[in-house]
Amino acid sequence: xxxxxxxxxxxxxxxxxxxxxxxxxxxxxxxxxxxxxxxxxxxxxxxxxxxxxxxxxxxxxxxxxxxxxxxxxxxxxxxxxxxxxxxxxxxxxxxxxxxxxxxxxxxxxxxxxxxxxxxxxxxxxxxxxxxxxxxxxxxxxxxxxxxxxxxxxxxxxxxxxxxxxxxxxxxxxxxx
Amino acid sequence: xxxxxxxxxxxxxxxxxxxxxxxxxxxxxxxxxxxxxxxxxxxxxxxxxxxxxxxxxxxxxxxxxxxxxxxxxxxxxxxxxxxxxxxxxxxxxxxxxxxxxxxxxxxxxxxxxxxxxxxxxxxxxxxxxxxxxxxxxxxxxxxxxxxxxxxxxxxxxxxxxxxxxxxxxxxxxxxx
DNA sequence: ATAGAACGTTCATTTAAAGGAACACCACAA
DNA sequence: TTGTGGTGTTCCTTTAAATGAACGTTCTAT
Numbered sequence: 001x002x003x004x005x006x007x008x009x010x011x012x013x014x015x016x017x018x019x020x021x022x023x024x025x026x027x028x029x030x031x032x033x034x035x036x037x038x039x040x041x042x043x044x045x046x047x048x049x050x051x052x053x054x055x056x057x058x059x060x061x062x063x064x065x066x067x068x069x070x071x072x073x074x075x076x077x078x079x080x081x082x083x084x085x086x087x088x089x090x091x092x093x094x095x096x097x098x099x100x101x102x103x104x105x106x107x108x109x110x111x112x113x114x115x116x117x118x119x120x121x122x123x124x125x126x127x128x129x130x131x132x133x134x135x136x137x138x139x140x141x142x143x144x145x146x147x148x149x150x151x152x153x154x155x156x157x158x159x160x161x162x163x164x165x166x167x168x169x170x171x172x173x174x175x176x
Numbered sequence: 177x178x179x180x181x182x183x184x185x186x187x188x189x190x191x192x193x194x195x196x197x198x199x200x201x202x203x204x205x206x207x208x209x210x211x212x213x214x215x216x217x218x219x220x221x222x223x224x225x226x227x228x229x230x231x232x233x234x235x236x237x238x239x240x241x242x243x244x245x246x247x248x249x250x251x252x253x254x255x256x257x258x259x260x261x262x263x264x265x266x267x268x269x270x271x272x273x274x275x276x277x278x279x280x281x282x283x284x285x286x287x288x289x290x291x292x293x294x295x296x297x298x299x300x301x302x303x304x305x306x307x308x309x310x311x312x313x314x315x316x317x318x319x320x321x322x323x324x325x326x327x328x329x330x331x332x333x334x335x336x337x338x339x340x341x342x343x344x345x346x347x348x349x350x351x352x
Numbered sequence: 353a354t355a356g357a358a359c360g361t362t363c364a365t366t367t368a369a370a371g372g373a374a375c376a377c378c379a380c381a382a
Numbered sequence: 383t384t385g386t387g388g389t390g391t392t393c394c395t396t397t398a399a400a401t402g403a404a405c406g407t408t409c410t411a412t
Contacts, residue, residue, distance in 0.1 A: 009226070024390060034371045039390060049369065049399080050185070050244065051223045061260075064244060068226065085261060085274055086338060088300035090316035096274075096299055096340050098261055119297065119319065121342050123272055124264035140266040141344040143295065145319075162262060164272050164340060166297050168317040200360060210401045215360060225369080225399070 010044035012067050016060045017042075031055040079105035080154070085164075097165040099154075101127065107154045108132075115170040118148035125161035129154045138163075186220040188243050192236045193218075207231040255281035256330070258341075273341040275330075277303065283330045284308075291346040294324035301337035305330045314339075 017027050024042070028035035033052055040046045057064045079102035088094035101107065112118070120129055122138045129144060130136050132151045136144055146152065148167060193203050200218070204211035209228055216222045233240045255278035264270035277283065288294070296305055297319045304311045305320060308327045312320055322328065324343060 023388080025388080035390075036372075036392080037370055039392090040369090043391090046369070047225050047227045049223045049225060050229060052370080053226060054244070068230070068240060085340070086299050088298075088316050088338065090300045092317045094297070094299045094316050096297070098272075117317075121270070121272070121295065122264075123262050123270045123342075124266045140264050140270050141268045141293075141346065143321075162264065164261070164342060166299075166340060170317065199358080201358080211360080212362080212402075213400055215362090216399090219361090222399070228400080 009048070009068055010042045013038070013056065013060075014042045016062060016067075020060070027056070027059060031059045078107055079156075080107050082165075093169040095167045095169075097167075099163050099165050101125075101154060101156045101161045103156050103158055103160060105154075105156045109148075109152050109154070111150050111152075112148045112167060113169055114149045116148040117145060117168045117170060118152070119143060119145040119166045119168070121164040123162040123164060125156070125159045127154060127156055127161035127163060185224070185244055186218045189214070189232065189236075190218045192238060192243075196236070203232070203235060207235045254283055256283050261340075269345040271343045271345075273343075275339050275341050277301075277330060277332045277337045279332050279334055279336060281330070281332045285324075285328050285330070287326050287328075288324045288343060289345055290325045292324040293321060293344045293346060294328070295319065295321040295342045295344070297340040299338040299340060301332070301335045303330060303332055303337035303339060 017024065022030075024038055025035050028038040031038075032055055037046075037048075037052065038056075041048055041052075053067060054064070057067055060067075081100045083098045085096040085098050087096070120127070120138065121143045122140050124140050126137065126139045128135045128137050130146050130152060132153055134146075135153060135155070138144055154161075193200065198206075200214055201211050204214040207214075208231055213222075213224075213228065214232075217224055217228075229240070229243060233243055236243075257276045259274045261272040261274050263272070296303070296314065298314045298316050300316050302313065302315045304313050306312050306322050306328060308329055310322075311329060311331065314320055330337075
């Protein structure tokens, strides 16, 4: 079972604070919490309140989960982590995912429904992806769109890859 | 400034719990917390500890941030809500945002740094967007890429619009 | 009906998180 | 030197979150 590591939060808080060149006192004041509180948290002791975490996340400008997420990413079995960001309700239907692949990962994906189009946008790292046999290399900032109604694959080499993935289900049967 | 809405957490907890067909007592027992505690949280009162949130998230099998993220969208003053999804650390730098616009919204955006490219992908609804004077209509599944180092705008008509936005800072000065 | 078991709520108590002041420490300037 | 202003830490106190038991319900089975 997953366990809450208090140390991680402390490491993240301190790293993010130092990255911004702020002092502990400054951040505590800006967030509106006691500096004794922040000090304890950075040391890895304590079990902050949602309110406290929230204030710190807002000040640091991070998406919240960033603070508590383990520093070394807990990947799926195949080295790939996928998160659903949003899911459209219109026609065509659109699914948006955030995805992250560890180095030296190869992931095969089954064909989706006929007509489905998949688009990738690299946020960081490098990724080789596309239909089986016709993959392309992507680096940060690159995008790739391909037909997803056939087998396709994602593969990393020496680096991590973080990307946005959208799947558009241009179902040819959708007459609505 | 962002504010922590306690009600949201409660709504999410209850919705996720009911979606799994669990009783309050069951979930509390499984998570190892007092059911009085969970009851209060679902009612929107209280300010749970990180430990408490963590245990509930693990039991419900959700990525944590899901519990606190807004359910019914609290829009910004101009009817636009923007959430940072991820931020690349490579060159070029890439920022990924999730964005949602209320009907009959017009949002002007200042030019970003020179060379910046912006890409939009509609998840649902319809949106008119692009450089000032050269905007295009987009519906679910459509994408648009344009130079973001000039004034640009987003505008909805009778519908909501949900979209993914990525900004690639192809800074021409980056020789690193 | 009526006992039983489940539900979710409310309350008093216990526990610990948050706050505030004092502290030791290091810089830099007068 | 000796201040003065900053750092981050460690206490003690105050506040409130988490607990556990008791409560009023509802539903089912006897």
